[in-house]
Amino acid sequence: MEKEYTYEDYENTAKWLIKRINRQPLVAVICGSGLGGLTDKLTETQVFNYSDIPNFPQSTVPGHAGRLVFGLLNGKACVMMQGRFHMYEGYSLSKVTFPVRVFKLMNVETLVVTNAAGGLNPKFEVGDIMLIRDHINLPGLCGQNPLRGPNEDRFGVRFPPMSDAYDRNMRHIAHSVWNQMGEQRELQEGTYVMVAGPNFETVAECSLLQKLGADAVGMSTVPEVIVARHCGLRVFGFSLITNKVITNYESLEKANHEEVLEAGKQAAQKLEQFISNLMASIPQVKA
Ligand code: HPA
Numbered sequence: 001m002e003k004e005y006t007y008e009d010y011e012n013t014a015k016w017l018i019k020r021i022n023r024q025p026l027v028a029v030i031c032g033s034g035l036g037g038l039t040d041k042l043t044e045t046q047v048f049n050y051s052d053i054p055n056f057p058q059s060t061v062p063g064h065a066g067r068l069v070f071g072l073l074n075g076k077a078c079v080m081m082q083g084r085f086h087m088y089e090g091y092s093l094s095k096v097t098f099p100v101r102v103f104k105l106m107n108v109e110t111l112v113v114t115n116a117a118g119g120l121n122p123k124f125e126v127g128d129i130m131l132i133r134d135h136i137n138l139p140g141l142c143g144q145n146p147l148r149g150p151n152e153d154r155f156g157v158r159f160p161p162m163s164d165a166y167d168r169n170m171r172h173i174a175h176s177v178w179n180q181m182g183e184q185r186e187l188q189e190g191t192y193v194m195v196a197g198p199n200f201e202t203v204a205e206c207s208l209l210q211k212l213g214a215d216a217v218g219m220s221t222v223p224e225v226i227v228a229r230h231c232g233l234r235v236f237g238f239s240l241i242t243n244k245v246i247t248n249y250e251s252l253e254k255a256n257h258e259e260v261l262e263a264g265k266q267a268a269q270k271l272e273q274f275i276s277n278l279m280a281s282i283p284q285v286k287a
């Protein structure tokens with residue numbers, strides 16, 4: 001199997017960005033569907049369109065802008081991906097995860113992942129936020145893993161552990177920051193299952209995913225998290241529950257992208273404020 005990118009490709013993109021930015025980011029945030037508004041909270045911003053960055057893939061989905069935005073979020077130097085790359089768009093998983101390795105080479109320490117997801121757990125309501133405790137890599141279990149192929153030892157080991165993918169300390173901190181916000185709904189916590197998409201799930205598929213023990217379903221995030229953990233980034237993240245999956249044949253409802261974006265818009269402010277509040281509590285790895 002050929003490698004799509006050489007180590008030097010990642011390095012060249014990282015160097016290109018480092019040369020142009022005023023401040024080195026410690027945290028990278030991937031903004032999910034309808035959550036790109038998080039970049040409005042940044043100050044002292046510097047914006048790069050993906051199309052202007054060497055080697056960067058381009059974004060194709062409505063609701064995903066395709067820009068890398070650097071700036072300060074609540075005093076923390078961040079880089080945000082406004083628009084991510086999805087497997088269902090036809091990108092290889094090396095393309096989907098390309099930015100993560102670039103962030104690593106820019107000395108980013110922490111990756112925050114966000115996504116829009118369907119609620120599988122019957123306790124979840126539309127607009128809830130789920131702290132991701134764990135994931136099920138359904139495409140990965142069937143052979144579609146971003147680490148497939150020759151291992152790049154400069155990023156990480158051949159067989160990386162994944163049992164501690166979502167940082168336990170940051171999950172504790174997230175709960176206490178959430179509790180201080182005085183929100184009515186509690187912060188949910190659970191397992192995110194990735195499906196390849198692009199179609200939403202059948203009733204039988206939803207009931208399968210529930211039986212697998214997943215709480216939320218979406219079409220992203222897992223490849224980026226695996227590549228981030230492989231290269232030693234600290235990871236934590238959130239799913240915004242934009243719809244409840246259909247689990248009975250009598251239902252007249254259907255999942256659709258507009259509903260996902262609309263729910264994202266309504267709950268976005270809450271999630272934006274939450275992530276902003278959390279920034280102050282992310283410990284620095286290197287002094
Ligand atoms: N299924 C898969 N992906 C999704 C969903 C869903 O119900 N909602 C938002 N992203």
